Amino acid sequence: LSAWRRTRMADEAPFQFLHNEVIQYIYTSAENGETENGRHIATLENMGFRVGQGLMERLTKDAARFKDELDIMKFVCKDFWTCVFKKQIDNLRTNHQGIYVLQDNKFRLLSQLSAGKQYLEHAPKYLAFTCGLVRGALSNLGVKSIVTAEVSIMPACKFQIMIQKM
Amino acid sequence: MAVCIAVIAKENYPLYIRSVPTQNELKFHYTVHTSLDVVEEKISAVGKSLGDQRELYLGLLYPTEDYKVYGYVTNSKVKFVIVVDSSNTSLRDNEIRSMFRKLHNSFTDVMCNPFHSPGNTIQSKAFDGIVSGMMVQTASTV
Numbered sequence: 001l002s003a004w005r006r007t008r009m010a011d012e013a014p015f016q017f018l019h020n021e022v023i024q025y026i027y028t029s030a031e032n033g034e035t036e037n038g039r040h041i042a043t044l045e046n047m048g049f050r051v052g053q054g055l056m057e058r059l060t061k062d063a064a065r066f067k068d069e070l071d072i073m074k075f076v077c078k079d080f081w082t083c084v085f086k087k088q089i090d091n092l093r094t095n096h097q098g099i100y101v102l103q104d105n106k107f108r109l110l111s112q113l114s115a116g117k118q119y120l121e122h123a124p125k126y127l128a129f130t131c132g133l134v135r136g137a138l139s140n141l142g143v144k145s146i147v148t149a150e151v152s153i154m155p156a157c158k159f160q161i162m163i164q165k166m
Numbered sequence: 167m168a169v170c171i172a173v174i175a176k177e178n179y180p181l182y183i184r185s186v187p188t189q190n191e192l193k194f195h196y197t198v199h200t201s202l203d204v205v206e207e208k209i210s211a212v213g214k215s216l217g218d219q220r221e222l223y224l225g226l227l228y229p230t231e232d233y234k235v236y237g238y239v240t241n242s243k244v245k246f247v248i249v250v251d252s253s254n255t256s257l258r259d260n261e262i263r264s265m266f267r268k269l270h271n272s273f274t275d276v277m278c279n280p281f282h283s284p285g286n287t288i289q290s291k292a293f294d295g296i297v298s299g300m301m302v303q304t305a306s307t308v
């Protein structure tokens with residue numbers, strides 16, 4: 001897992017390969033062939049969470065202090081997304097009451113999967129890690145949230161962040 | 167050179183605290199604890215002072231008779247506190263800043279260590295080494 005931290009800047013391909021392999025591993029190493037999809041998704045999400053925490057610590061090391069929540073979300077959409085996926089979020093919407101929707105029209109981890117509706121049922125597996133990544137990143141900044149993702153036509157997808165008031 | 171260095175989590179409990187061995191080490195713990203109030207004050211003051219002070223370094227928190235306490239808060243709300251001897255007048259602001267920088271860098275490495283869980287106390291030899299390099303060396307320390 002320490003390899004995840006080292007590949008953050010180098011190349012996209014190793015990260016994508018590793019990500020796909022992790023998903024494969026988790027699903028094939030399930031005992032008795034049970035399809036406990038929920039538990040696998042949770043495992044992936046938790047992995048992402050831990051990586052997100054460490055990554056955010058590294059990225060904010062040299063950044064100025066954040067002014068407010070919106071500032072943090074913009075940072076996630078630009079710097080954070082660029083660091084992991086080499087591109088920014090295409091669209092950020094909010095209701096100014098703690099709900100943010102991040103739209104990525106060409107999500108890197110889905111672009112090799114399909115260009116439409118094929119394999120749509122497998123998409124959640126490929127989004128779980130990233131949901132955790134965002135949740136972990138925000139948690140490190142003191143923001144508690146629930147992150148979900150939805151996709152209707154690949155490779156575009158939307159991440160929805162619900163800030164939990166503590 | 168510090169006499170005490172502490173790392174405090176965002177929930178205000180210590181992740182790491184190391185002081186020069188003396189008769190009354192508890193007083194350093196107390197000093198660090200009271201400095202947290204000053205840190206809170208400074209952070210909330212930053213919000214009001216029109217956007218300029220967005221630095222992570224907080225500067226001198228407060229001087230006591232024997233010591234001076236400096237603070238630094240990361241974006242992840244983790245606080246670093248350095249206590250130096252008041253008699254050490256040769257220590258300049260720049261040097262303190264670079265001490266905090268080193269601490270922050272080492273702390274980031276600890277956070278990225280997959281064997282470390284955020285929220286647990288820091289048990290990294292590398293971090294210990296960095297801190298040792300900044301502490302006052304006394305004859306009795308190993």
